[in-house]
Amino acid sequence: MRSLLDMARAAVDLPGSPESYRLVTLDALGHTASGLELVSGTEVAVADLRSVLGRSATELSRHRLSLQRLGVVAIEGEAARTVALLDGWRLIRSHGRQADLASADLRGADLTGADLIGSDLSYADLQGAWLDSANLRGARLRCTDLQGASLRCASMFGADLTEADLRRCDLRHSDLREATCAGVALRGADTWAAYVWEVDFSSAFLEGCEIGRADYRGADSKPAGARS
Template identity: 30%
Template sequence: MRSQGPERFRHGFQALGSMSKFTRTGGSSRTDLSRVAIQKSPSLLDERLGVYRNKIAQNDIDVMLKQHQAFVEQRVSGVRAHFKLCELSNLDLSGAVLASADFTGAKLHNTLLRGADLRMTNFYAADLAEADLMHADLTAADLRGAILRGAVMISCNLTSADFRNGTLALARNGELVSVQSSSEADLSKAVIMRATLSKARLSDSFVMQTDLRDADLRGSILVKANLSDSNLTGCDLTSCDLTEANLEGANLEGAIMTGAILRHANLKGANLIGAILDGVDLTLANMEDVKTIEQLAGMEESLADMLTAHAKWIETNGGAGKQLDLSGKDLTGMDLSRMTLSAGIFRGAVLRNANLSRSALLMADLSSADLRGANIRNANLRGARLIRSMMVGADMTGVLASPINIQGHDWQTNMERARLGKAILVGADLTGANLTGADLRQAQIRNVSIKGADLTDANLTNADLRGVDFGKCKLSNTKGLPDMDNLESDD
């Protein structure tokens, strides 16, 4: 229910609390389809709100869904679904077409809504605690004041969704009475991995301890939002407004925060290792105990000594020396070419414009590392971990990234969700590599060996794919794939 003033409330909630109505398109007649369901199942008292909810049986809902789909398709028989203050918990609405339906104040605990079409649907002050919304489309949905505590929203489309404040009120004895105890949208402990929330409005929302790994939050408004202890690993927060947001204890490892606004934001104890902070002003943010990039000058041991100890560790199979660990260190522009760095740990390190050409990086961990513009030509990356690494514009010509067999086990090179836009991979060997969710837009991938690679959810839009054989690759939901018959070798 959209409420922007007393008059809007008065008109919008007059009938709220009476039986749900369906409005037939193309006319003013109303068909009351909920009456039959109510006769079968009496209204239930919601003690939290102090109101009665209409209990609707699954078979009656199935009829309503068919009529609402006709409404969405603009057919004459279409009837818009109204579920105001209805009890819909534990029902199966998977794949349902419910775009523009009205669920104001409805209760949908543990309801299955997987893959449902919920575009522009009104969930104002609805209770969706622990609902399953995986892969649902909630574009421009009204979720003001909604409870989504513990909901599963993996890979949801929440573009332009509204999560701002909203208080449910009912008309009683001619007066509006608030019946909702909290006005903040509650997404605490929800699982929203890989969801699209670009341009969503989340100001003042409660997102504490929420799993937002790899979510797309570009351009979202998160003013005063409570994101404390949330997992924002790999999130795209480009141009987000996080003014006065609470990010205390949040994990932002590998997050893209380019151009984000963090005025008076609370980042106490947050993890910013590997985060991209280009154009971000942190002068007014609370940076107490923040984990961030470290300069080599502050290390007790010199880099040369560390490299010598690591080479000895490799030669003796760990019997002597010390494994190289440069996690979270600033190695910008460093010359590490032709070095033995196998099994080294560079998690979240800044290697921007560094020279790693012809280096041995077998089984190395470069997860969430910043390798933008780096020279990685002809490097050996077999079995390496490059999960969420930022490699935009990197020169990876001729890299070897096929699996490596160690004690009978094949270790694949893992580039899951790596950012490889405009990277040069000409002549590289990516046989069997894990490129799930990788961004390869405008990359040069000419004559690359990629047999058996996993490209599920990868983006190859405008990439140069001449001479590439995608035989035996996993290509589920891969974007930007051309007609394979038109791919010719670049001789």
């Protein structure tokens, strides 16, 4: 799995050792003691950024602040110099394949058409996110919060959606074939023409979800005994 810092280094040509760099969530800076504003080339004391520096999405999301705006900083002794400012959502759309995005705060993110094949989004917060036509084939979405997200025409073929929250999701024309859906919450989700071949919904929560509108071609039978 590639970290968020690995993804940033793929997007920006950074010289030297990767150990010299960290990411900072720009939205978090107003929550530091100094309330810093960073622009490219800014140099600040590492101590002023210590609580908001990190390499992974998990580290950067620990304050429950958005990953939409990111800064890449070079650590030079006790100083940190800003070397790049990035659109976090665009970064994930372009470089999200096989990415470690566990516990990422991506509420409302625009990830339309994102390449997230084999990525780990377990426990991530994607409430209200836009994932239309995204490729989540084989992704880990265990306990991921996707309430109200738009996944129209998204591919989740073979994805692990164990105990994921897809309440009120737009799943029209999405591909859920061979996905693991144990304990998944689909209450109020729109599954019209979604491909659900070989999917076991026996432990899913389907109240208010018209799962019968999905496409079952090739499946042995439609789900029975789904939990409400």
